[in-house]
Structures are given as structure tokens and as C-alpha cells.
Amino acid sequence: MMQLIIDNRGLEPPQPMVRILEALAALREGDEIVALMDREPRLLYRELERRGFQWEFSDGDDGPRVRIWREAHP
Amino acid sequence: MNGIEPGAVPPARAVAPFLVTAPLGLTIAGIALLAAEPRALGHPTTPPLLAAVHGVVLGWMTLSIMGATLQLVPSVLGGQPFHSRVHSGAALVACLLHSSGVTLMVAAFAGWRLPLLASGATLAVAGIVGYLLIVARSLTTARSRGPDLTSLRLAHILLGAVAAAGLALALSLRFGWFGVTSGTVAAHAHLGIVGWLGLAVTGVTYRLLPMFGIVRGMEPRFAGVVPGVLAAAAAGAFLIYAVDPPPVARLLLETALALVGVAWLSDAVRLYRRRLRRRADLYSRATLLSFGFLTAALLLAPAAAVLPADAHPFPGPALQVACGFLLLPGWAGATLIGNSYKIVPFIAWYHRYSGVAGTRWTPGTADLYSSRLAHAVLFLVAGGVVSGTAAALGSSLVALRLAGTSFATAGLVACGTLAGTFLVRPERRAARLSAGGTAAPAPRR
Numbered sequence: 342m343m344q345l346i347i348d349n350r351g352l353e354p355p356q357p358m359v360r361i362l363e364a365l366a367a368l369r370e371g372d373e374i375v376a377l378m379d380r381e382p383r384l385l386y387r388e389l390e391r392r393g394f395q396w397e398f399s400d401g402d403d404g405p406r407v408r409i410w411r412e413a414h415p
Numbered sequence: 416m417n418g419i420e421p422g423a424v425p426p427a428r429a430v431a432p433f434l435v436t437a438p439l440g441l442t443i444a445g446i447a448l449l450a451a452e453p454r455a456l457g458h459p460t461t462p463p464l465l466a467a468v469h470g471v472v473l474g475w476m477t478l479s480i481m482g483a484t485l486q487l488v489p490s491v492l493g494g495q496p497f498h499s500r501v502h503s504g505a506a507l508v509a510c511l512l513h514s515s516g517v518t519l520m521v522a523a524f525a526g527w528r529l530p531l532l533a534s535g536a537t538l539a540v541a542g543i544v545g546y547l548l549i550v551a552r553s554l555t556t557a558r559s560r561g562p563d564l565t566s567l568r569l570a571h572i573l574l575g576a577v578a579a580a581g582l583a584l585a586l587s588l589r590f591g592w593f594g595v596t597s598g599t600v601a602a603h604a605h606l607g608i609v610g611w612l613g614l615a616v617t618g619v620t621y622r623l624l625p626m627f628g629i630v631r632g633m634e635p636r637f638a639g640v641v642p643g644v645l646a647a648a649a650a651g652a653f654l655i656y657a658v659d660p661p662p663v664a665r666l667l668l669e670t671a672l673a674l675v676g677v678a679w680l681s682d683a684v685r686l687y688r689r690r691l692r693r694r695a696d697l698y699s700r701a702t703l704l705s706f707g708f709l710t711a712a713l714l715l716a717p718a719a720a721v722l723p724a725d726a727h728p729f730p731g732p733a734l735q736v737a738c739g740f741l742l743l744p745g746w747a748g749a750t751l752i753g754n755s756y757k758i759v760p761f762i763a764w765y766h767r768y769s770g771v772a773g774t775r776w777t778p779g780t781a782d783l784y785s786s787r788l789a790h791a792v793l794f795l796v797a798g799g800v801v802s803g804t805a806a807a808l809g810s811s812l813v814a815l816r817l818a819g820t821s822f823a824t825a826g827l828v829a830c831g832t833l834a835g836t837f838l839v840r841p842e843r844r845a846a847r848l849s850a851g852g853t854a855a856p857a858p859r860r
């Protein structure tokens with residue numbers, strides 16, 4: 342399993358979204374992206390869903406981050 | 416997944432018409448000033464000034480805030496968006512009713528044609544009511560606990576109130592229902608400026624300044640109280656002005672309002688100084704200009720409320736007109752310009768390119784408009800505010816016409832550049848460059 346960390350903090354929209362979407366192509370089943378964000382990327386979710394990915398957003402002590410992985414095939 | 420609706424975005428056809436046509440309100444305001452006669456500057460309620468005020472506040476500002484609210488409440492504050500064609504169609508009808516109503520109102524004020532004013536006001540209020548019905552679902556279901564949402568909710572209630580008060584004034588002027596006095600006009604004006612514009616702009620700034628400037632780990636001191644105090648102050652000012660209060664009551668009221676403004680400004684300046692994104696750009700310049708205009712208006716406001724018409728060197732009514740320029744196109748206008756060139760290009764980018772982003776080259780938001788033209792809009796408006804203020808203080812018709820020319824031009828350029836974000840095709844230029852052997856340009860930040 343590979344974990345790809347993308348630091349999107351301090352970037353202006355739509356750069357964070359573009360960087361995440363670009364990284365999706367390299368993601369295989371079992372891999373995940375962890376993107377460090379300045380805020381929740383609500384507008385990203387529609388694209389993730391359309392492209393067959395799942396996500397989990399958290400906003401803990403270490404700041405907002407979204408974890409993304411490929412939807413498991415049934 | 417975390418339960419957030421993936422489609423938290425209203426369709427572009429529902430929000431773009433509000434945001435793109437809004438600056439035309441500034442253009443018609445400018446034209447009203449250009450046509451002004453020498454007596455126009457004597458008092459804030461002369462026909463050309465009434466026309467210009469409503470072109471700015473109802474045309475430019477209200478339409479922009481409406482579009483931004485339809486977009487931001489679902490996508491940033493977690494409110495439920497509307498998806499259906501019926502809702503999008505209804506939003507378009509509300510936009511059309513409002514803009515045509517405001518255009519008629521501005522023409523009616525400028526030529527003091529009361530039957531036309533009554534018709535224009537009725538159309539504009541119908542548009543506002545339609546918009547309020549559409550946005551109500553997003554505003555009531557949004558989940559943010561911050562001052563932004565509280566302010567927007569209160570501001571929208573007060574938008575309904577100021578529209579009702581404005582319609583009552585317009586119909587009274589036409590049908591003589593009740594005497595329209597300087598007190599009743601001031602009551603309506605305070606409800607609009609403090610209750611609608613003031614609340615919306617201050618509340619949204621608490622969200623957008625940290626978002627666009629990237630501010631981490633700083634809680635603004637007065638954010639918890641500013642929305643409630645501003646709403647109470649707007650309602651209080653409405654009731655007090657409605658009974659034509661003596662100068663001492665006006666002085667107390669305006670000083671209290673100015674203190675709330677100072678509290679908010681101190682928060683906004685602290686947020687601005689703590690921003691991590693420190694590049695000098697349109698947003699930072701617009702923000703600084705807006706702070707400067709607000710400071711000047713807050714200093715003038717108490718004197719404007721009490722000085723009599725024969726005071727020397729500056730009569731009270733002239734100071735009121737100056738305050739109007741500094742507060743409306745000055746503070747609120749500069750804020751709006753800074754935010755518009757962030758929000759509209761992003762909406763355009765999202766609807767045009769998010770579906771292919773990551774699979775092929777896409778432009779950045781800055782590639783969708785000319786930064787020079789956007790700066791021209793900002794500096795034209797700022798120049799118009801300075802010459803409008805000078806016109807009021809020095810009774811200069813030439814300076815007033817200069818302000819009118821600046822506003823009219825700025826509105827046209829803003830409308831063109833914002834519409835262009837949905838139309839320009841930077842990818843064609845990129846394709847030409849790469850066909851010619853040059854790599855596609857990196858998106859400008």
C-alpha cells in the first residue's frame with residue numbers, strides 16, 4: 342500500500358483541487374492520498390465521486406486533511 | 416465518505432447572471448451622476464443622488480451579494496443547494512425582475528417620475544422576494560457556527576425589511592399614503608446601509624479574509640458580537656429616525672454605530688495583518704482601500720449627523736453625501752471588487768474545467784481575466800469615490816461628473832471582464848503554443 346501526501350496549504354484555488362485530481366491517476370487499489378488543506382474541499386467531492394473514489398475529511402489538531410482512496414470493486 | 420452532499424454547487428446559469436450583470440448598476444449610477452444639475456449636491460435626497468444610491472446599493476451591491484450568497488452558502492457553509500431546473504429558472508426570473516425594477520427606479524429617481532418609481536419599486540421588490548424564497552433553504556440548512564452565517568441570516572431578514580420600507584416610501588410618494596419626511600427616509604436608509612449591506616459585508620469578510628488571505632489560529636475579538644449588535648443597531652436606528660429625533664439622539668446613535676464599525680475594523684485589520692498569503696495583488700489592494708474609506712467615513716459620520724445645513728465650512732448634508740460616497744462605493748465597493756475577482760473566476764473555472772482537471776492541461780483562474788483591467792476597475796472606483804467626496808465637500812459639479820464618468824466606465828469594464836471568465840478560451844492559446852513547439856504555459860497564480 343502506498344500513501345501519497347500532498348501539501349496543499351497556502352495554495353490558491355483551484356490549485357489544491359487540480360493537484361489532487363492529477364494525483365488520482367497514480368492511485369491503485371489499496372493506495373491512498375492524504376491531502377493537507379487550509380479548509381474542507383467541498384467542491385472536490387463531486388469530481389471524486391464521478392471518478393470512482395471515496396474520501397474522508399477530518400479537521401483535527403493537525404489541521405484539515407482529506408484522505409482519498411479508490412472505491413473497491415464489488 | 417462523510418455525508419456531505421457531493422453536488423454542493425448551484426448551476427452556473429443560476430448564479431452567473433447575478434454576479435456578471437451586477438456592475439451595470441454602477442454604470443447606471445454613474446450615468447445618473449453625469450446628468451446631475453448644479454443643485455444636486457445640496458442634500459443626499461436630491462434626485463440624481465437618490466438615483467445613484469439605488470443604482471449602487473440595489474443594482475451593483477445587492478445583485479452581487481445575492482449571487483455570492485447563492486454560491487457560497489451551499490459550497491462553503493454547508494447549506495443545501497438547489498439543483499432543479501425550476502429553481503434555476505426561478506433564480507433567473509428573480510434576477511431579471513430585480514434588475515429591470517432597479518433600472519426603472521434609477522430612471523424614475525433621476526427624472527423624479529413618481530408613477531415610474533412605483534412600478535420600478537414593485538418589480539424590484541418582487542425580485543427580492545423571489546430571491547429570498549429561493550435562498551431560504553440554503554440559509555436555514557447551513558451548518559457553520561461562525562459570524563458569517565449569523566450575519567447573512569440577519570442581513571437577509573433585514574433585506575426583506577428594507578425592501579418593504581422602500582416600497583412603502585415609493586408608494587406613499589405616488590399615492591400620498593403618509594408624509595415622506597427626512598426622518599422616514601433616514602430610517603429606511605439606515606436599515607439598508609447598516610442592516611443589509613453592513614451586516615452582509617462585515618459577516619462575509621469574517622469568512623473570506625481568512626480564506627483568501629490564509630489566516631490560521633486567530634480568533635477575531637468582536638466576531639461573536641458584531642452581527643447581533645449591528646442588527647440591533649439597524650433596527651434601533653430605524654425606529655429612532657422614524658420619529659425625527661433631536662440632534663443629540665442622532666449624535667449618540669451615530670457615535671454608537673461608528674464604535675461598532677471601529678470594533679469590526681480592528682478585527683479585520685488584525686486578520687489582514689496575520690495573513691500568510693502576503694503577495695500584493697488586487698485582493699490585498701482592494702482590502703486596504705476599503706479599510707481607508709471606512710476609516711474616513713467613521714470619522715465623518717457623527718459630525719454628518721448633527722451639523723446643520725448652514726454650518727461652515729462643511730454643512731451637515733454635504734458631510735452626509737461625502738459619507739455616502741466613502742461608505743457605499745468606497746468601503747463596500749472596494750470589498751466587493753476584491754471578492755468578485757476571486758469568486759467569479761473560480762465559479763467559471765469550476766463549471767468549465769473541474770470535469771477535466773487532472774486529465775489534461777487546464778488554465779488557472781487568473782488566466783480567465785485580465786489583471787490589468789481588474790485593477791483598472793478598482794482604481795476607477797477608488798478615483799470616483801475620492802472625486803465624489805471632494806464634490807460633496809467642495810460643491811463641485813465638475814468633480815461629481817468625474818465621479819460619474821469613473822463609475823460608469825468601471826461598471827462596464829467589470830461586467831465585461833467578469834462575463835469574459837465564462838467565455839475566454841486560454842486553452843486555445845496553450846494548444847497553439849504547444850503546437851508551435853512551446854510547452855503549455857503554467858497556470859498563473
Ligand code: HEM
Pocket residue numbers: 459460461464465468469472473477536539540577578579580581582584585588595600601603604605606607608611612
Ligand atoms: C426595492 C427596495 C428599495 C426601494 C423601493 C427603495 C426606495 C426608496 C425611496 C422611495 C426613497 C426615498 C426618496 C425620497 O427622498 O423621497 C429611498 C431613499 C433611500 N434609500 Fe432606498 N429603496 C430600496 C432599497 C434600498 C436599499 C437596499 C438601500 C441601502 C442598502 C437603500 C438606501 C437608501 C438611501 C441611502 C436613501 C436616502 C437617499 C440618500 O440619502 O441619498 N434603499 N429609497
